[in-house]
Amino acid sequence: MRMKRNDEDPFVFGVRVEGDTFTDRREETERLLMNFRYGINTILISPRRMGKTSLVDRVCSLLQGDVIRIARIDAFGCRSEYDFINAFATAVVRATSSRWEEWMENARVFLSRFVPKISFGQDPMNDFSISLEYNASNTTTEDVLALPERIAEAKGYRIVVCIDEFQQIGDFTDSLTFQKKLRSVWQLQQRVSYCLYGSKKHIMETMFQNHSYPFYRFGDLFYLQKISEDDWVEYICTRFKVTGKAISEQLAREICRLTDRYSSYVQQLAWFVWLKTRDEASEEDLVQAVDRLLDACEPLFIQQTEELSAYQMNFLKAIANGVCSGFTQSSVLSQYHLGTAANITRLKKSLTDKDLITTVSTNRIELSDPILLLWLKKRVFLGY
Numbered sequence: 001m002r003m004k005r006n007d008e009d010p011f012v013f014g015v016r017v018e019g020d021t022f023t024d025r026r027e028e029t030e031r032l033l034m035n036f037r038y039g040i041n042t043i044l045i046s047p048r049r050m051g052k053t054s055l056v057d058r059v060c061s062l063l064q065g066d067v068i069r070i071a072r073i074d075a076f077g078c079r080s081e082y083d084f085i086n087a088f089a090t091a092v093v094r095a096t097s098s099r100w101e102e103w104m105e106n107a108r109v110f111l112s113r114f115v116p117k118i119s120f121g122q123d124p125m126n127d128f129s130i131s132l133e134y135n136a137s138n139t140t141t142e143d144v145l146a147l148p149e150r151i152a153e154a155k156g157y158r159i160v161v162c163i164d165e166f167q168q169i170g171d172f173t174d175s176l177t178f179q180k181k182l183r184s185v186w187q188l189q190q191r192v193s194y195c196l197y198g199s200k201k202h203i204m205e206t207m208f209q210n211h212s213y214p215f216y217r218f219g220d221l222f223y224l225q226k227i228s229e230d231d232w233v234e235y236i237c238t239r240f241k242v243t244g245k246a247i248s249e250q251l252a253r254e255i256c257r258l259t260d261r262y263s264s265y266v267q268q269l270a271w272f273v274w275l276k277t278r279d280e281a282s283e284e285d286l287v288q289a290v291d292r293l294l295d296a297c298e299p300l301f302i303q304q305t306e307e308l309s310a311y312q313m314n315f316l317k318a319i320a321n322g323v324c325s326g327f328t329q330s331s332v333l334s335q336y337h338l339g340t341a342a343n344i345t346r347l348k349k350s351l352t353d354k355d356l357i358t359t360v361s362t363n364r365i366e367l368s369d370p371i372l373l374l375w376l377k378k379r380v381f382l383g384y
């Protein structure tokens with residue numbers, strides 16, 4: 001996977017996109033922008049690699065120069081309350097200080113209980129990182145959670161705290177107590193709002209839509225939708241054109257269909273087609289590109305499926321064959337060797353927890369990843 005992009009790259013995947021490679025999302029950009037400006041808490045949900053990080057980053061860049069400061073935290077690597085609180089404090093101090101002296105000052109004034117450890121990068125005036133060490137105790141956690149409000153008040157601006165992969169905190173020990181703590185402090189803040197986003201739909205939904213959970217009705221919750229086929233087609237055709245190649249509208253549509261418009265896969269498949277193409281993309285280029293995409297994803301897919309039980313694989317096979325509901329009917333149970341009807345509930349739960357299947361609507365289950373589906377059909381369940 002390419003990690004660095006340069007301006008001539010026609011397609012970009014595996015990293016967040018910006019500038020020319022960021023397409024559409026006008027409505028979502030506007031909605032988020034308004035929420036940020038007016039201090040409305042936002043919850044954003046979509047499958048992985050659909051474009052959450054790219055969207056939030058874009059909105060943040062549009063707000064630059066505004067009287068709003070933005071603190072960004074990626075909770076993906078946080079394994080405990082301690083990790084989270086450290087990342088939170090660091091992000092807030094970083095977002096509210098432009099020079100390292102100010103950093104130190106903010107850390108000293110607002111976080112007297114912390115021992116900041118500062119390390120410098122190549123440019124000591126601008127490039128530094130801080131880690132804060134503290135003795136975990138309830139008061140300290142709440143102090144840190146109150147930090148953005150205190151700084152915002154003292155300095156007379158507003159702060160938006162963006163937390164990526166927020167569902168991660170659901171895995172912390174005694175997570176509900178921690179969530180209660182977060183909510184009780186955050187909801188009283190006047191000058192600070194939160195944008196919480198994550199990829200694990202079922203965990204995010206439980207956290208924010210179940211009334212017995214602390215974050216119930218915390219803010220404006222929305223699902224990041226797929227970019228429309230027309231927008232993708234225009235994007236793909238233009239990117240070919242500006243790099244001196246061509247692709248027909250029909251083939252561009254085919255790319256959208258094969259990837260079910262999952263943002264990252266659209267870009268990745270378009271990139272493989274582009275690589276195969278000499279002047280104008282052909283059907284054959286697309287066929288080979290799909291093969292290459294499957295090769296690229298195969299190691300991950302093997303890892304995701306190798307430890308599944310026979311029942312779990314059979315369940316995926318049923319989905320790959322187009323079954324999306326009625327799994328407990330005796331004909332389906334026997335055709336796919338799914339065991340008893342009671343087994344189905346367990347299978348659904350375990351595969352949902354592994355993020356392999358998604359319940360799209362009452363009684364409609366799909367594979368979470370369209371390319372995994374394609375791989376299963378083309379390379380795993382072939383002989384069936």
Ligand SMILES: Nc1ncnc2c1ncn2[C@@H]1O[C@H](COP(=O)(O)OP(=O)(O)O)[C@@H](O)[C@H]1O
Pocket residue numbers: 012013014015016017021022023024025046047048049050051052053054055199263264265267268
């Ligand atoms: N607005 C967009 N326009 C074009 N491609 C996009 C857009 N948003 C996302 N992508 C594609 O999806 C990939 C994953 O985006 P990212 O923002 O990291 O998703 P997420 O945070 O939801 O996992 C990007 O590398 C890019 O290929």
Ligand SMILES: [Mg+2]
Pocket residue numbers: 049052053054164
């Ligand atoms: Mg992301």
